[in-house]
Amino acid sequence: MKGCSTNILDLSQRKQIMNHNDKWLNRWLPLIKKKCAEKSLLEIGCGWGWDTKLLVDAGVSVIGIDMSEEYLDQAKALVPEATFLHQDMQQKFPGENKYNVIVASLSMHYMTWENTVKMISRVKDSLTGDGLFLCRVNSVNDINYGAVGNPEVDRHYYLVDGKLKRFFDKNDVKELFDSGWNILSLEEHTIDRFEKPKVVWEVISEKNQDLRSMR
Numbered sequence: 001m002k003g004c005s006t007n008i009l010d011l012s013q014r015k016q017i018m019n020h021n022d023k024w025l026n027r028w029l030p031l032i033k034k035k036c037a038e039k040s041l042l043e044i045g046c047g048w049g050w051d052t053k054l055l056v057d058a059g060v061s062v063i064g065i066d067m068s069e070e071y072l073d074q075a076k077a078l079v080p081e082a083t084f085l086h087q088d089m090q091q092k093f094p095g096e097n098k099y100n101v102i103v104a105s106l107s108m109h110y111m112t113w114e115n116t117v118k119m120i121s122r123v124k125d126s127l128t129g130d131g132l133f134l135c136r137v138n139s140v141n142d143i144n145y146g147a148v149g150n151p152e153v154d155r156h157y158y159l160v161d162g163k164l165k166r167f168f169d170k171n172d173v174k175e176l177f178d179s180g181w182n183i184l185s186l187e188e189h190t191i192d193r194f195e196k197p198k199v200v201w202e203v204i205s206e207k208n209q210d211l212r213s214m215r
């Protein structure tokens, strides 16, 4: 499977891919569960629901949003206990209340830098005072999935197989989380989720103490 395509996968393909599901959230589960308490976690760009399943199996209530109806159908079949909504992440997030924990794995890649900055800011605004955000984004070292050899339309923003795709270096990530965030962990990993190794930044951040005291 090539990263995130729009094709529906049959059962055997899904089983094969499930064997490659890197369970990146496992080590953060104690913190996620502590922060979530009884509240639902919001998952942005949940895709076919692998992370949703890991979270639900651990006892976390999840609301997943994605703009692909096909992926949502697969997610619903995989994790019937979760709530899934067909929604563009650049629109207002669901629910009236703020979230204690938000997750976004490999889904915030398809925006201009300006909109990426707005997105991170909106995630922050949608978190409660000590809210936690766990995300993964493409690294500039993700050479198997377009980080080299494609036309660059803006800095670190490439036309890959007809689709604009953003890659991040460490400074990009630091800039995104520079204001109002406390970065708990920022690590570059090579992951085994798709057919070839993929290089990502894993960023675990919480809302900044100073912001909390201003509330």
Ligand SMILES: C[S@@+](CC[C@H](N)C(=O)[O-])C[C@H]1O[C@@H](n2cnc3c(N)ncnc32)[C@H](O)[C@@H]1O
Binding pocket: 003, 004, 044, 045, 046, 047, 048, 049, 050, 051, 065, 066, 067, 068, 071, 087, 088, 089, 090, 104, 105, 106, 107, 108, 110
């Ligand atoms: C590479 S897949 C990752 C799926 C899943 N989070 C994972 O890690 O396996 C990216 C997902 O983000 C979704 N996505 C991309 N842009 C989106 C947007 N603007 N709003 C909602 N979902 C979006 C895609 O439909 C796709 O399901």
